[in-house]
Amino acid sequence: MSQNGSNSKEDLGDCQFVIWIANSGLGNRMITITSAFVYALLTDRILLLDHSGTDVNGLYCEPFPGTSWLLPENYDYNWINDMTWENKHKLGLYLQENGTANVTIPNPIPNNYIFINLMHDYDDYDKRFFCNRIQKQVRNVPILYWRSNNYAVPGLHFDHEFHRELDLMFPERDTMFHHMIRYLFRPSNVMWGPILRFRQPYLRSAHRQVGLQLRILESNVSASVVADQLLACVLEKSLLPKQMKTAPEDTLHNSRQGTTAVVVASLDMVYYEKLRNYYLDFPAEGDDYIAVHSPSKEEYQQYGFDHDKKAWADIYLLSLSDELVTSPWSTFGYVAHGLAGKTPWMLTKTPSGELALETFQAQGHCNRGVSLEPCFHAPPELDCEGHGIGQDPKTILPFIRPCEDVVGGVKIM
Ligand code: GDP
Known part of the structure; x- marks a missing residue:
């Protein structure tokens, strides 16, 4: 993988990636790594972690034997810091540029990557990440950079294909976070x-x-x-x-x-x-x-x-x-x-x-609490057709209910 974002298909081979960008305190980091991992499972991607300025490599054991989930030491981490609101490769900006009625991303995508912004203050365009029609387009983008301070898994259920897969993987929906977090995070030596x-x-x-x-x-x-x-x-x-x-x-x-x-x-x-x-x-x-x-x-x-x-x-x-x-x-x-x-x-x-x-x-x-699952603090009002009228996240699926602690948040029950 190239260090400065100009990734060619030849460099990347057949692999597709989610690159998690570190953000906020330890709890936030652990819920967002878990969300990115679940997304990577659903989309056959490899999850790699930015560990610049964080202690991912010191605090936890590597969860996958014989390999590492850390980006290489010599990766250009300064370049990752540009993954902010203004980044022109942000999913929401691509969708905005193409107009509200025509919710598409460019094909092929420049430099083979997209920045997925799932921070609490993301806009209505970024929120379309949770729409099936957008996921179908994102499916072939080799690299997704993932910056978030949200537990996004309830939102993944809003895509009916992900919902089916998630139900097969986790028949007891409200134990998903428990299983994933135990699997991914073990104290290091x-x-x-x-x-x-x-x-x-x-x-x-x-x-x-x-x-x-x-x-x-x-x-x-x-x-x-x-x-x-x-x-x-x-x-x-x-x-x-x-x-x-x-x-x-x-x-x-x-x-x-x-x-x-x-x-x-x-x-x-x-x-x-x-x-x-x-x-x-x-x-x-x-x-x-x-x-x-x-x-x-x-x-x-x-x-x-x-x-x-x-x-x-x-x-x-x-x-x-x-x-x-x-x-x-x-x-x-x-x-x-x-x-x-x-x-x-x-x-x-x-x-x-x-x-x-x-x-x-x-x-x-x-x-x-109403369940073991964490609260998704900033769920999307789903507006997949780009009409500007979103659907209330509490009414989309019967098992996604309001959180007990955050007004507007939702969680899996
Ligand atoms: P949140 O802000 O409560 O959602 O949790 P985060 O873990 O994301 O951020 C809070 C950060 O503050 C932690 O990572 C710690 O560095 C610090 N912190 C908060 N509460 C405690 C505590 O009870 N014990 C310790 N040691 N640090 C804490």
Whole structure:
């Protein structure tokens, strides 16, 4: 494959590729690699990963024995950085140039590649990627560059041919992400050390583990309100026991035998401290001691191998839980529950200010998710004929329903 985008058919041979371009945090990267892989399976393409500035090669094992899913080291990564909105090889721009009524791409395609833009703010032309008539044209384009921060698999069902194939591959539709993410992502050798050094001393002897993942993505929500919400959630749903303020204190000779371990993963320590103090201040109902742990203490989102290592270890440790509570909107949480194979309890989106009490009374502090699958945050209003009137993504297929956490998002049930 040439490095500067001028790929000749002779260079490429019979192979066709999807080249995934790295973007956003670890959770986003894992859901988009998974989406690109499913697309590659459906279209007989080879998936290759851009690993410039990311740690794909350090954090995960290679999933396919005897070969590599990484682009070669000497690839021209600067050139990949041009895959942005303005790139003239963007699918949406080709469709736009050719007019709304005539939804076609040039044939043959210049330089044998197209840039597929599936970022959350992609336009109506880019969204036609999910139309069968566009897929038929894209089928013969040797290289597709894939930049996304979306879990796009629900949208692939909108193409009836993909839908048929997907149903054959994954008869239980809502376990697809779980199977794919477990297949693709295994901690690398350098990751097992930090994972084991936390798991063995802190978690292994507990007979039950509860994972709590806290991530606030809105600027107007206070962490202390979410900390109260979290505690109310785990008590309301009986995920953890209540304090017994009037009970006798525990003594050295009491009858408690076991431990329930709680893993709190968050950038902010306030949640860990809230839970830990709650169980240190008074004895808990039941027969267990409640041990609250936080594997990392990052404070704010940081980049680079050492930080990604901690994030991956946190996700993996969460995924070993018997029960999980995750945060709305967060792909970090989606990956943890996908790996765990557990439908999570999802915190209700926290309203700002005084509305909180009313909202929690009406909706609960958290609720069981509708399925194990991640939410497709920005699904297309499907307009395959280019009439400018799109179809509501919630009404296209009966098993694609609104997400519990993102207004306008859809997920597979
Ligand atoms: P999202 O933003 O919640 O959808 O998840 P991403 O994983 O895509 O991006 C968030 C990034 O922030 C992660 O990759 C981490 O670098 C960091 N981060 C967020 N929450 C945590 C956490 O609980 N633990 C650690 N170690 N890092 C976190």
